[in-house]
Amino acid sequence: MFFKELFDFLKFAASPSTVLLTINTILFAWFALKTKIKVYSILALYLATIFIIQNYGAWLAFKGTNNLFGTHYYFILQLLWLAYFYHEICKLQIQKKIIRYSVICCLIVLAVQYSLKPELYFKFNELEVFLCSYLLIIYALFHFYNLLGAKRKFLFFNIGLFVYLFGSTILFLVGNLNLILKLDSINTELNKLIYTIFQLFILAEGIYIFYMLNAINVKSKLIHGKH
Known part of the structure; x- marks a missing residue:
């Protein structure tokens, strides 16, 4: 019974983006363990977090349970992990300060909003998505x-993140047209497509990193071989 339900869930949740997310999570976890480089660890933890949230949300949907509260964890944790990532790779101090203070301000605004309207926890928070x-x-x-x-x-x-977030934000901003043109299903499919493209760009990044790490290893062996 358990295995049948698990198999049914896997069929329900399976999608190109889910497969790519799984591959990317494993790939960047391997980079993090192999190199001990902080930014690889941050990206690995980001991908693992999204993997857990998405699959838990899919499980709730599979069981017919409201899973909208999961979107809050998705967007806020995505912001925190990727803000940390960009804070690490940005070189200019002014950029680092903007990242730190903007994240703090965003969290304060959302905390105030949820304290005033706690019912939003079980709804889709448009302000949260936009910020x-x-x-x-x-x-x-x-x-x-x-x-x-x-x-x-x-x-x-x-590039992948920019395309994904910019495209998703555009779809979000034109979402009000759904009531008139009945574009809800179209927007959903477009958002899935954009997210799949994002995961493909992450995979391309992973392949590039893998190639560079191998090139460094080969060069190191050649140098040591000469000695």
């Missing part, structure tokens, strides 16, 4: 600026 996504778009733009004339670093990840 968390908008801040990450700004951080991604910081990184694009820092890459000008510099060595390519997390470019694929940054």
